[in-house]
Amino acid sequence: MKAKKYILAFFCVGLIILFVSCERHNTISTLILPSTPIISTVDRFALVIDPYISLRDQPGENGITVAHGRRGEIYEITGKKIIKTGHDTIPWVNLGAGWVIAKSVELYSSHDKAKNASERFN
Numbered sequence: 001m002k003a004k005k006y007i008l009a010f011f012c013v014g015l016i017i018l019f020v021s022c023e024r025h026n027t028i029s030t031l032i033l034p035s036t037p038i039i040s041t042v043d044r045f046a047l048v049i050d051p052y053i054s055l056r057d058q059p060g061e062n063g064i065t066v067a068h069g070r071r072g073e074i075y076e077i078t079g080k081k082i083i084k085t086g087h088d089t090i091p092w093v094n095l096g097a098g099w100v101i102a103k104s105v106e107l108y109s110s111h112d113k114a115k116n117a118s119e120r121f122n
Helices: 002-021 111-121
Strands: 045-048 052-056 065-070 074-076 079-085 088-094 099-101 105-108
Touching (some): 074 111, 105 111
Antiparallel strands (some): 045 074, 052 065
């Protein structure tokens, strides 16, 4: 009889633990990540390869020159856009100070790689 009480008590404790451990826990419903360039390491820096470039306020030939750049200068890329003119598509890169046609720069994943590449212009 005493053994039945222990078995019944053990069974009741087991059921209590089972029901308590199966209750719903709050979880993270959404995870908001900040938009940061650290996540994307592809083509973050541009090295000017043309002797002289005009940086424009908008991509395309209609943009107004707002700044200038010289061969060997390094800029952090802040945007990219493809402009369609007739049958051609022309990629443009925003260097923070303005937009430039992509063929005027070489793109690198880090500032150090761009700096090493710029040494050939010195």
